[in-house]
Amino acid sequence: MLRPGEEGDKRFEVTNVLDAIERHLTTEAALAQVVVDLGEIAWFEALDGGRSVNLLRTGIMVDALGRHFGEDAVRLYPVAGRDLLTDADLTSKERMVLGRWASDGLIEVVPQAGDRALDVADLTGLALGTCRDLHGAEQRYPWLRGERLLRLVPGEGGAQIHGGHPGPAQPSSAGAGLLGQLWRCQRRDCPLFGERRGVSPAVPHLRAGVPSCPRHGEPLGNAGPKAPSVTLALAVDGVVRERFVLHAGRPTMVGRAPDHPAGIVIGHFMSGEDLQMISRTHLRFELRDEVVLVSDVSTNGTVVRSRPSAYGPAEEIHLAGGPPYPLKPWDTVEPHDRVVLGRADRMPTGYGGASGSVMGDAPTISLGPPM
Numbered sequence: 001m002l003r004p005g006e007e008g009d010k011r012f013e014v015t016n017v018l019d020a021i022e023r024h025l026t027t028e029a030a031l032a033q034v035v036v037d038l039g040e041i042a043w044f045e046a047l048d049g050g051r052s053v054n055l056l057r058t059g060i061m062v063d064a065l066g067r068h069f070g071e072d073a074v075r076l077y078p079v080a081g082r083d084l085l086t087d088a089d090l091t092s093k094e095r096m097v098l099g100r101w102a103s104d105g106l107i108e109v110v111p112q113a114g115d116r117a118l119d120v121a122d123l124t125g126l127a128l129g130t131c132r133d134l135h136g137a138e139q140r141y142p143w144l145r146g147e148r149l150l151r152l153v154p155g156e157g158g159a160q161i162h163g164g165h166p167g168p169a170q171p172s173s174a175g176a177g178l179l180g181q182l183w184r185c186q187r188r189d190c191p192l193f194g195e196r197r198g199v200s201p202a203v204p205h206l207r208a209g210v211p212s213c214p215r216h217g218e219p220l221g222n223a224g225p226k227a228p229s230v231t232l233a234l235a236v237d238g239v240v241r242e243r244f245v246l247h248a249g250r251p252t253m254v255g256r257a258p259d260h261p262a263g264i265v266i267g268h269f270m271s272g273e274d275l276q277m278i279s280r281t282h283l284r285f286e287l288r289d290e291v292v293l294v295s296d297v298s299t300n301g302t303v304v305r306s307r308p309s310a311y312g313p314a315e316e317i318h319l320a321g322g323p324p325y326p327l328k329p330w331d332t333v334e335p336h337d338r339v340v341l342g343r344a345d346r347m348p349t350g351y352g353g354a355s356g357s358v359m360g361d362a363p364t365i366s367l368g369p370p371m
């Protein structure tokens with residue numbers, strides 16, 4: 001028998017978990033770390049012994065990858081076949097959320113998933129997160145023998161990732177060519193290559209050598225070279241909490257709660273007096289001529305730790321207003337001694353440790369029978 005309010009709480013819980021999962025999804029290669037086939041995960045009954053399909057299993061993958069990498073900001077590039085979106089055993093809530101993710105371009109919906117996740121990982125150089133046995137695929141994708149294969153394995157005390165610790169993504173030669181150009185779908189409302197995607201479309205599908213829209217199958221138009229970009233990361237208390245892509249000509253504001261809609265909000269990860277030391281808008285990052293410039297626009301100033309290499313001694317530079325400061329690749333920026341920003345692929349070693357969970361305190365409730 002349900003206790004009063006229990007059913008409502010359960011719905012609330014599921015909504016919260018799906019919202020938390022959503023923050024880890026992207027179809028922008030520069031932001032993603034791991035490519036996954038969403039159906040593979042949602043249909044992986046052995047993970048929890050529950051329903052035949054369950055979208056919340058994506059959260060188990062996100063949490064396991066977070067523990068594996070020791071960070072909170074893991075971003076998945078999810079591919080989903082149409083058969084997942086039309087699975088009759090999804091709850092109406094899951095179907096609605098999947099539809100929203102598809103129309104917002106947070107997942108790449110393709111007529112048939114097939115090997116598309118492998119292809120995206122192959123082109124982009126990203127890792128592949130899988131639950132599948134991929135024996136035989138190493139012929140076509142030799143990198144599966146290396147650090148980039150991350151297998152989700154059920155286990156006592158939670159699912160685990162078996163696999164390596166992939167370095168920064170190195171696109172294949174075909175991928176580098178594709179990702180260096182801006183592609184547009186013939187359908188202007190395309191969630192992957194339409195006008196709304198601006199400077200950050202998804203990964204084209206090479207169809208018989210022709211760059212095509214993975215969703216619509218039609219050849220993509222080439223809108224010229226893509227503007228340079230750099231992926232930055234924000235760490236609080238030694239754990240990466242957020243990644244963001246800095247595009248040339250599009251400055252990004254970082255602070256306690258910047259006014260700019262694309263601003264990076266440190267207030268999500270800190271509170272109290274420490275947070276008050278950080279100005280509402282504290283820093284302005286800009287990419288110019290492939291150099292990241294940082295400007296301090298705060299009340300209390302900012303420290304830049306400048307390093308010649310990963311292990312070199314750091315020189316401390318104090319910024320208090322003044323002209324934009326050009327960052328070298330290993331430099332980090334500290335608006336507060338608990339907060340570090342730097343290039344995502346070059347955050348100093350020693351980061352990691354405790355990370356949060358998208359599943360909340362009640363994963364068992366979340367994975368219970370359908371509602």
Ligand SMILES: [Zn+2]
Nearest residue numbers: 185190213216
């Ligand atoms: Zn399209």
